[in-house]
Amino acid sequence: MKKIAVIGSTGSIGRQALAVAARYPERFCVTALAAHANERLLAEQAAAVRPAFAALRAEGEAVAMPAGVRFARGEGAFEEACAFADADIVLVAVSGFAGLKATLLAVGAGKDVALANKESLVVGGTLVLRRARERGVRILPVDSEHSAIWQCLHFDRTAPFRRILLTASGGALRDLPLEALPSVTAREALAHPNWKMGPKITLDCATMLNKGFEVIEAMHLFGASLSQIEVLVHRESIVHSMVEFADGAVLAQMGMPSMELPIQLALTYPERLDCALPRVDFAALGALTFAAVDEARYPCFRLALESAKRGGGYPCALNAAGEVAAEAFLGGRIRYTQIAPVIEASLDAPWPDARSYGELAALDAAVRARARSLLPSQ
Ligand code: NDP
Ligand code: MG
Secondary structure (H helix, E strand, O other), rough: EEEEEEOOOOOOOHHHHHHHHOOOOEEEEEEEEEOOHHEEEEHHHHHOOOOEEEOOOOOOOOOOOOOOOOEEEEHHHHHHHHHHOOOOOOOOOOOOOHHHHHHHHHHHHEEEEOOOOOOHHHHHHHHHHHHHHHHOOOOEOOOOHHHHHHHOOOOOOOOOEEEEEEEEEOOOOOOOOOOHHHEEEEHHHHOOOOOOHHHHHHHHHHHHHHHHHHHHHHHHHOOOHHHHEEEEOOOOOOEEEEEEOOOOOOOEEEEEOOHHHHHHHHOOOOOOOOOOOOOOOOOHHHHOOOEOOOOOOOHHHHHHHHHHOOOOOOHHHHHHHHHHHHHHHHHOOOOOHHHHHHHHHHHHHOOOOOOOOOHHHHHHHHHHHHHHOOOOOO
């Protein structure tokens, strides 16, 4: 029986993880749940799953829980869930910079981490992977592209390869004429054609900031240089990514777009379990298409690659500015086409390397302050 702590249980990945665990009650036991503030859903999940512990990070009133479920809230409670003593593996499905602390706590407690929170690697990849090595724990990728690459490498993150071919759907606005982008609404940017996900990552798919994050994530996870990673727009989201080897052979991992498979694989690796998810019907599928990224449509993607190239504090700064710009756009404060300029101007400063969690948090806060100062006054 594998004991799982699900951090960010009320989100899109967290809910799907609970669905995966529920399919195999003889294999999985969810021992801890944590979320930010969604009391109602956390209580519902606790009633269904009966974890030993349920936590909310946000301060507030006590929440009624079923018998046998201990509840606590606040930073200390969140930290306890991330390093939960009675867990074998911690699924980090928090969104944003906030996930870094969860990942570091889980690793520090000697737990394997099923990592959905890509920001942990974007902002602190060197730190996270060094700590994981020191503690002898595994970082198991949940992001579908990285799960695909991991599968193509036969679950060996250190295996040699020539190139990584990272696929991207192109997001919700991929077919909109460029001149229509300034008047895009949050609703339009969040209408993803192939995947149903939380708001931040869905917006980041439209701008392809997400794909830039995934390039940085792949550099850390698979020891790839920037020049070894090629991003291809693949509208059908059937090929989840590919790896080219020294002899020119290319392996691809394919499947219907569903996060349940990569979540499940991170939890059951190296075993593959039977799974009732829809299968690819190749005869009915039609053509699979691949194209280069159009830089005029996706300026955030270019900014992400530039941050990856500059290294130091820039990937962390990229994420912080991206979070501020996303919030401003979704809150109606800036236009869609102002997202990239806000990020670019935020990055236009010397952001030095940050090595510890404290330094990363300070850098994150400083970049957020700069990014906010660049927003139009309300
Ligand atoms: P959602 O926005 O749907 O869920 C976020 C979860 O994190 C919620 O449980 C939320 O709690 C919690 N949370 C938010 N802020 C904080 C915080 N400050 N402290 C603690 N918990 C917090 O996000 P997704 O599930 O879509 O994404 C989660 C992560 O997985 C992201 O890093 C994303 O990039 C990555 N990912 C997601 C994919 C997807 O298909 N959704 C695919 C690949 C990667 P509450 O509900 O209480 O606010
Ligand atoms: Mg992905």
